[in-house]
Amino acid sequence: MRVGDGxxxxxxxxxxxxxxxxxxxxxxxxxxxxxxxxxxxxxxDPRLAGALAEAVAEGHNQYAPMEGxxxxxxxIAAKLRTSHRIEVxxxxxxxxxxxxxxAIYSAIQAVxxxxxxxxxxxxAYDSYDPAIRLAGGRAVHIPLAPPRFRYDWDRVAAAITPxxxxxxxxxxxxxxxxxxxxxxxxxxxxxxRDRPITLLADEVYEHVIYDGRRHQSALAHAELRAKSxxxxxxxxxxxxxxxRTGYCVxxxxxxxxxxxxxxxxxxxxxxxxxxxxxxxxxKHPECWQGLAGFFxxxxxxxxxxxxxxxxxxxPAEGSYFQLxxxxxxxxxxxxxxxxxxxxxxxGVATIPLSPFYLEPPxxxxxxxxxxxxxxxxxxxxxxLRAFExxxxx
Ligand code: GLN
Numbered sequence: 001m002r003v004g005d006g007x008x009x010x011x012x013x014x015x016x017x018x019x020x021x022x023x024x025x026x027x028x029x030x031x032x033x034x035x036x037x038x039x040x041x042x043x044x045d046p047r048l049a050g051a052l053a054e055a056v057a058e059g060h061n062q063y064a065p066m067e068g069x070x071x072x073x074x075x076i077a078a079k080l081r082t083s084h085r086i087e088v089x090x091x092x093x094x095x096x097x098x099x100x101x102x103a104i105y106s107a108i109q110a111v112x113x114x115x116x117x118x119x120x121x122x123x124a125y126d127s128y129d130p131a132i133r134l135a136g137g138r139a140v141h142i143p144l145a146p147p148r149f150r151y152d153w154d155r156v157a158a159a160i161t162p163x164x165x166x167x168x169x170x171x172x173x174x175x176x177x178x179x180x181x182x183x184x185x186x187x188x189x190x191x192x193r194d195r196p197i198t199l200l201a202d203e204v205y206e207h208v209i210y211d212g213r214r215h216q217s218a219l220a221h222a223e224l225r226a227k228s229x230x231x232x233x234x235x236x237x238x239x240x241x242x243x244r245t246g247y248c249v250x251x252x253x254x255x256x257x258x259x260x261x262x263x264x265x266x267x268x269x270x271x272x273x274x275x276x277x278x279x280x281x282x283k284h285p286e287c288w289q290g291l292a293g294f295f296x297x298x299x300x301x302x303x304x305x306x307x308x309x310x311x312x313x314x315p316a317e318g319s320y321f322q323l324x325x326x327x328x329x330x331x332x333x334x335x336x337x338x339x340x341x342x343x344x345x346x347g348v349a350t351i352p353l354s355p356f357y358l359e360p361p362x363x364x365x366x367x368x369x370x371x372x373x374x375x376x377x378x379x380x381x382x383x384l385r386a387f388e389x390x391x392x393x
Contacts, residue, residue, distance in 0.1 A: 068096025172318025346387030
């Protein structure tokens with residue numbers, strides 16, 4: 001791709017528009033039901049909306065501190081004390097960012113340099129690889145083995161070189177809907193021991209974890225915590241993805257490096273949003289304590305509505321999402337083709353998995369988002385069944 005009149009070569013010639021944007025845009029054009037991109041279709045808690053209106057009225061309308069407002073960082077530290085039983089210094093170890101995506105981007109720019117390598121696990125969230133390349137590094141992709149997407153730590157050990165600077169671990173894992181086991185963190189810690197490798201732990205779905213499983217946080221693992229950027233999202237936790245407010249927890253030395261990038265990237269995050277969350281979060285711990293049950297009920301409702309259909313599913317272990325196996329309906333279709341047909345003929349937008357791979361295996365899965373009103377999930381299941389009936393004829 002050539003950009004600009006001067007014929008300048010862009011830095012990401014092979015990158016197009018994200019699959020999330022493509023599917024959402026096409027769904028809007030077609031008036032389809034969008035259960036692809038991960039965002040709720042129900043309102044935020046009115047008390048959170050009220051806190052935002054108050055913050056604006058009270059004058060929280062100028063630049064917030066670069067690191068994040070002190071009130072919000074203190075509220076985050078208090079929340080981490082309850083949710084992870086850990087002490088974090090709100091001033092030195094927490095940075096508020098423009099969503100988790102900015103935290104991920106800024107952390108990568110902070111530690112990956114020219115010629116460095118960063119290990120990612122495929123299917124990998126789509127922002128990791130371009131962010132590594134923009135830093136001048138190379139992403140080393142290690143596929144997780146379907147159908148259960150487990151880690152092969154011997155393979156990771158074999159992929160580590162003297163140039164490895166970063167490993168990115170996402171749990172619960174978007175888009176595979178799996179979660180890391182305690183043993184995974186132990187194995188990872190052993191691999192990183194005595195090596196100059198930082199961990200970037202993407203834990204935005206920390207509270208969306210099902211069937212009594214426990215979230216394995218890098219923050220709760222003392223050895224990993226000392227070498228990790230751990231990234232979270234209020235968009236996910238407060239059902240407000242459009243607020244674009246996330247944060248990164250890291251030891252003071254790593255936080256200093258992160259902030260050097262953050263200050264020239266987004267500089268600081270919307271002041272009234274921070275004020276509103278700082279006010280709401282300490283008063284409403286149920287907002288995060290209840291998330292697992294809330295989404296588990298939605299996952300179960302959706303799977304129940306598809307029982308007996310040709311769509312197969314292992315119940316998601318965590319995240320906003322559920323994978324559907326369509327191999328009984330269209331055994332020969334690739335996932336991009338199947339998702340396109342489902343959208344154009346079935347009126348349902350989903351997300352195929354192959355865009356999350358460097359070398360996509362043949363995987364008969366599409367990802368659906370269960371962070372939707374029950375009526376939306378019911379209608380989606382009805383359309384999926386109707387699509388299957390037509391496909392069978
Ligand atoms: N995190 C969202 C998802 O996985 C997508 C966000 C985006 O479109 N960049 O669906």
